[in-house]
Amino acid sequence: MDVVGIRNTAGDLPEAWNSRLLGRVGTAGVKVLRMDGRPLVSESHDTAEALLVLDGVLRLVADGVDVDVRAGEMYVVRAGVEHAVRPGSRGTLVIVEQI
Known part of the structure; x- marks a missing residue:
């Protein structure tokens, strides 16, 4: 596999919040x-997912608790936990999840 420019790939996406599989x-x-x-809107998954912010901030509410994940930080949402993105989340987000 070749080296992937994550920020460039995100910047080239036609719409926000529509992800592209990197690998x-x-x-x-x-x-x-x-x-x-x-x-x-709020959602939950059968498996855990890791949310890694490359730049900007991800503003979540997870299991009823407000969480801000900043550039260089990662948050793991446990399987079955309700979580939603709050207003003001901006930047580049990498998601690792079962597919």
Whole structure:
């Protein structure tokens, strides 16, 4: 596999919050997306997911608790936990999850 420019890939995406699969590690997918300040509705998943902020900030509410994840930080949402994106989330987000 070639080297992937994650920020460039995110910047080239036509719409915010629509991810692109960068690659797979075992059964997990590594995806990137751009955040644009809009909130997203609450969701939960059968498996955990890792949320890694490359630049900007991800503003979540997870299991009823407000969480800000800043550039260079990662937050793991446990399987089954309700989580939503709050207004003001901006930047580049990498998601690692089972696919």
